[in-house]
Amino acid sequence: MNTDPAHLSTNEFIKGLWRENPIFVQVLGMCPALAVTNSVINAIAMGLATTFVLIMSSMLVSSLRSFIPRQVRIASYILIIATFVTVAEYFIQAISIELHKNLGAFIALIVVNCLILGRAEAFASKNTIWPAFLDAAGMGLGFTFALICLGGVRELIGNGTLLGYMIFSENYQPWIVMILPGGGFFSLGAWLLLFNWMKSRKERLNLAAENSR
Amino acid sequence: MNHHHPTLNPPAAEPPSSWPMIRALAGIGILCSLLIVSTWQLTLPTITKKKNEYLEKAIYQVLPGATSKKTFKITPDGKIEQFEGEERGVQRVFAGYDDQGRLVGLAIEARGQGFQDVLKILYGFSPEKQAIIGMRVLESKETPGLGDKIEKDPDFLANFKELDVSLDENAQIRNPIVPVKHGTKANPWEIDSITGATISSKAVANILRENTLRLIPVVMKNLQAFEDGSLAGNGP
Numbered sequence: 001m002n003t004d005p006a007h008l009s010t011n012e013f014i015k016g017l018w019r020e021n022p023i024f025v026q027v028l029g030m031c032p033a034l035a036v037t038n039s040v041i042n043a044i045a046m047g048l049a050t051t052f053v054l055i056m057s058s059m060l061v062s063s064l065r066s067f068i069p070r071q072v073r074i075a076s077y078i079l080i081i082a083t084f085v086t087v088a089e090y091f092i093q094a095i096s097i098e099l100h101k102n103l104g105a106f107i108a109l110i111v112v113n114c115l116i117l118g119r120a121e122a123f124a125s126k127n128t129i130w131p132a133f134l135d136a137a138g139m140g141l142g143f144t145f146a147l148i149c150l151g152g153v154r155e156l157i158g159n160g161t162l163l164g165y166m167i168f169s170e171n172y173q174p175w176i177v178m179i180l181p182g183g184g185f186f187s188l189g190a191w192l193l194l195f196n197w198m199k200s201r202k203e204r205l206n207l208a209a210e211n212s213r
Numbered sequence: 214m215n216h217h218h219p220t221l222n223p224p225a226a227e228p229p230s231s232w233p234m235i236r237a238l239a240g241i242g243i244l245c246s247l248l249i250v251s252t253w254q255l256t257l258p259t260i261t262k263k264k265n266e267y268l269e270k271a272i273y274q275v276l277p278g279a280t281s282k283k284t285f286k287i288t289p290d291g292k293i294e295q296f297e298g299e300e301r302g303v304q305r306v307f308a309g310y311d312d313q314g315r316l317v318g319l320a321i322e323a324r325g326q327g328f329q330d331v332l333k334i335l336y337g338f339s340p341e342k343q344a345i346i347g348m349r350v351l352e353s354k355e356t357p358g359l360g361d362k363i364e365k366d367p368d369f370l371a372n373f374k375e376l377d378v379s380l381d382e383n384a385q386i387r388n389p390i391v392p393v394k395h396g397t398k399a400n401p402w403e404i405d406s407i408t409g410a411t412i413s414s415k416a417v418a419n420i421l422r423e424n425t426l427r428l429i430p431v432v433m434k435n436l437q438a439f440e441d442g443s444l445a446g447n448g449p
Contacts (some may be wrong), residue, residue: 023269038359056402069233076241083245087252094259097267104363177411179359 013130022115023146024195030197031113033147034184036106042162045099047091047144049107049132053084054116054143055136059125060084062132065125077120078111084109086190115143146191153187154178240244268335269352272307272320275337275347279309279317285439291431293438298418306432308439309337318346319432327421328412330354334420336373338429340436342379343423344401348373369407369414377401378425380433386426392418 022028029050036046057080062069068076089195093100100107110116119139124132155161158178160168177183272282284296290350296305306322318339324331332355337347350364363369377400381387388402392415398405404421406414434440 034368064237066240068237072234072238076237079238079241079245083248086249090256090260094256094263098264101350101364180409 001175010030013138013145015139016135016142017145018142020139021105021142021146021195022139023150024191026115026118027192029143030188031109031157032106033150034115034181035109036103037147037150037154037184037187038158038179039155042102042153043147044144045092046106046110047140047147049088049103050113050116050143051109051137051140052088053081053110054119054140055133056084056087057081057116058119058132058136059123059129061120062127062129068125073121073125074117077117077125081110081116081120115139123134130174142169149191150184150187151177153190154183158183215386254260264421271335271349271351272309272337275320275335275349276307277337277347278311280312281314283308283310287428287431291434293431293435304428306428306439314437316340318371319320319439321428321432322351323420323424324345325416325423327353327416328355328360332413332416332420333418336421336424338378338425338432340439342375343378343433345373345376345378345425348417348421349419355413359410362407362410363413363417366407366410368405370433372398372404376421378406378429380430384424384430384433386429389426390418390422 016022020026023030036042057077060080063076065077068089070082085108088110090102092103092107113204119136123135127135152162155163155165157175158180160166160172161191175183178187266332268443269282273279277281281381285301285308286296287306289295293306296303301404305322309317309320310318316342318337318358320335320337322333322335324333325330331352332350333352335349335351336345338344339346348370353361353364377388378390379387388400391403392406393399393403395406395408404414404418406418
């Protein structure tokens with residue numbers, strides 16, 4: 001195991017993208033993952049807003065970690081997270097009224113995304129600011145990546161478009177179920193199947209390589 | 214004296230001090246409120262500007278051909294007055310005029326219950342055609358991908374190219390607006406709903422029906438006030 005500091009910090013960043021991906025591996029933050037991923041643009045906006053909240057709250061929690069007593073930590077974390085969600089909501093409104101309209105009720109729901117509270121509790125409260133930042137950035141981008149995967153499939157099959165551009169011919173009859181809540185579960189299930197199959201294949205191959213040695 | 218006096222209580226186990234907890238919660242509370250207030254202060258001018266731009270764009274979209282506008286309000290007793298300043302909670306009506314200063318139509322704000330929250334829409338009314346000639350959603354929290362089709366679906370928006378709200382001999386609306394199932398629109402006052410967004414389609418129809426029943430007779434009675442509006446001051 002490589003233990004030099006540079007390698008460790010890359011590791012904090014990379015783990016959220018793939019090995020510990022919040023959606024595909026930890027299966028956290030399912031509410032937005034199922035609710036807003038019916039188009040790619042919504043998925044990107046939700047992913048980036050969550051990443052912003054995750055990074056800011058992780059850094060603040062990490063810098064206040066010796067100031068917050070154990071007994072009131074959850075209340076403190078929620079207060080911090082809710083603040084950054086409100087900040088994000090104002091900024092989204094200032095950037096684009098259209099985007100704010102598209103995300104509608106779901107921005108406020110970032111508060112209850114257990115991924116953010118989870119990272120505050122499991123990582124930021126036990127580490128210094130720099131690792132907390134890397135961890136949050138990696139997890140946030142991994143979350144965004146997973147939302148885009150879900151949104152891509154659902155928009156393509158459910159609407160025949162990708163990022164609003166027509167992909168299939170005019171005659172394509174969209175499967176409306178894919179942009180309904182049910183479609184969220186179907187595509188999440190399919191992605192989890194694919195990820196677990198890839199993981200178990202890798203383990204099998206590693207085992208075979210070890211045995212043949 | 215080194216021994217405890219028997220009548221004194223033995224020193225109790227030190228209870229956890231509540232001061233660090235109070236300090237942490239109050240400190241974070243103050244910090245968070247400062248953050249929120251400063252963000253609000255920082256973004257408010259931009260948000261107000263964007264909202265006004267959005268409204269202005271919507272006004273010209275629902276009144277094709279209009280090149281200038283003037284803002285009026287309808288008082289509770291049914292009078293038309295010029296709208297000044299930042300008054301809130303009043304029924305605003307925007308009159309749109311063409312290049313020659315002739316009245317093209319009126320853009321009217323309407324609100325009501327949508328699927329999840331209040332739905333705010335703007336519609337254009339042409340006194341000449343006695344019909345709604347355009348509709349835009351100003352504020353909605355309808356389900357993304359489903360209910361928000363009321364803003365995008367071309368078939369649905371086609372309902373509002375010429376939606377009949379003509380008055381009868383008693384100066385009341387002859388045929389109130391009604392939503393109908395997709396593909397069954399037969400009369401000019403019916404709204405063809407969107408399959409898969411029935412509740413939001415119905416909400417739009419209900420808001421329009423309620424608002425037109427109440428306001429179109431008032432507006433038609435005071436048409437002169439709007440037509441003269443282009444001559445009076447109050448800027449473009």
